Amino acid sequence: MTEIFGIPIQAFLGQLMLGLVNGAFYAMLSLGLAVIFGLLDIVNFAHGALYMVGAFVSWILMDQWGVNYWLALVIVPLLVGALGVVIERTMLKRLYGLDPLYGLLLTFGLALILEGIFRDQYGVSGQSYPVPEALQGATNLGFMVLPNYRAWVVVASLVICLGTWFLIERTRLGAYLRAATENSKLVQAFGVNVPVMVMLTYGAGAALAALAGVLAAPIYQVQPLMGSNIIIVVFAVVVIGGMGSILGSVITGMMLGIIEGFTRVFYPEASSVVVFAIMAIVLMVRPAGLFGKEA
Template identity: 80%
Template sequence: MNPFDIPLQALLGQLLIGLVNGSFYAMLSLGLAVIFGLLGIINFAHGALYMMGAFGAWILMDKFGIGYWYAIVIVPIAIGVLGIVIERLFLKHLYKLDPLYGLLLTFGLALIAEGIFRDRYGVSGQSYNVPESLQGATDLGFMILPNYRAWVVLASLGTCLGTWFVIERTRLGATLRAATENPHMVQAFGINVPIMVTLTYGAGAALAALAGVLAAPVIQVTPLMGSNIIIVVFAVVVIGGMGSILGSVLTGLALGLIEGLTRVVYPEASNIVVFVIMAIVLVLRPAGLFGKEA
C-alpha cells in the first residue's frame, strides 16, 4: 500500500489507539522501574496485576453493579494491598539473593493469577462499557476524538507526572531515592526502610491496577492480557533503560505511537515492531536510550 493513500482519519485514529497503548506502556514501565529501583526485583507479576485491575473493575460492575468512578478508586487500593501482602509474604525474603530469583518468583505468581482467572472466566474476552459521562466523541475539525480515549491518555499522563513529582520533588521522594542508593545509610538516619520498600511495592501494584481499570473499557478483558503486555513492557524498559522516570514515560508513549503507525502502514509487523526497535537500540546504544549503566 502506498503510505500517501491512507486516509488522514484512519491514520489519526490508529495514532490515537497507539497513544492509548503507549500510555499503558508508560504507566507499567514506570511502575516496573520504581520497583526495580528500590527492591532490585523485576516484577514479572506486573502484567498479572494489570490484568487483575481490569478484571477487578469488570467484577465490581458485573457482580455488584459498582460503577467505573468507584472502581477506579477501589480496585487500585485493593490490588495495592495485595501487593503489600505479596511483598511481606514472599519478596521480603529474596532481597539478599541474586535478582534472578525475584524474577522467577514473580513469574510463578503471575502464572498462578493467570491460571485462576482462566479457570473462572475462560480465555474469551469480557467487555466493559465506557462510563456514561465519558461516552460520545468530540469533533476536533480534523478528527473525531472519542472522549474516553482522550481521558485515558490524560489520566495516565497525569498519573505519570504525579509519580515523577513525588519522586523527584518531594521530601518523601528524596528519601526514596536515597534509599535506592544506600539503604543502610538511610536506615541509620532513623527511617524505616523495610516499610518504605513494602509501600513502594504496594504503590507499584496499585499503579498497574489503575492502568488495568483505565484499559478495561478500551480492550477485551481477558486473563491473558497481562502476559501479553508485560513482554512488550520489558522491551520498552530495555529500550528506555530504567534510570530515568521521564525517560521511561517518553519511551512508552513513543513506542505506542510507532506501533499505531505500523498498524496503518504495514499491519503484519505491528506485533513485532517494538522488539525490532529493541534489537536496533541494543546494537547502537546497548545501555538504552536513557540508561545510566549497561
C-alpha cells in the same frame, strides 16, 4: 479528501489515536516496572498479572456489587496495592540481597498462578465493561472524530505518570526512597523505616498496574490473558527507556505506542515486531537504554 503519504487523513489520525492509547498503557505499566526495579532491584514479572487483576476486580465490582467506574478507579488500586504489600511481606522480602534472577522466577510463578486462577474461574472468553456514561460518545474536531473515553485515557495516564515522576524525583519522600536504594543502613540510621518504605513502594507499583487495568477495562476485553499479552512489550519498553529510568519509561512508552500505530498504517505486517526491532537496535548502540545510566 486530504491525504498524508497517500493515506486518508481520517485513517492516519485514527491510527495515531490508537497508538497514543496503546502508548498510554505502555507508559503506565512500564512506569510501575521502572519504579519497582529502580528502587527495589526486582524484575517484576507479576506486573502484567496485577494489571489483569485490576481489570477483573473492577469488572467483578461492577457486575456483582454495582460499583461504578469512578469509584473503581479509587477502590481497585487500593485493593491490588494491598495484595502487592502481602506479596512483598510474605515472599519477596526473603529474596533481598540474592541474585535478581530469584525475584524474576518468583514473580513469573506468581503471574502464572494468578492467570490460572482467573482462567479457571472465568474461562478465556472476554468480559465486557461499559464505558462510563460521562465519557460515552465522541467529539468531532473537524479533521477527525475523537472518542471521548480514549482521550480521557491518554490525559489521565500522562497526569499519573508525570505525577509519579515528580513524587520520586522532586520531593523529599522520593529522595528518601532513592537514598534507601543506595545505602539502606545509613537512611535507617536517620530514623527512616526502610522496610516499610520498600513494602509501600511495591504496593504502589502494584496499584499503578491495577489503575492501568481499570482504565483498560472499557477498551479491551477483560480476560485472563490480557496481562501476558502486553507484559512482554512493556518489558521491551523499559529496556529501551533504560532499566529503572522512570521518565525514560514514560517517554519511551508513549513514543513506541505512536510508532506502533504508524507502522500499522504503512506496514501492518511489522506492527507486532517493530518494538522488539527497536529494542535490538538500541541495545546494540546504547546497552543502558536511551535514558539509562551507563555502568
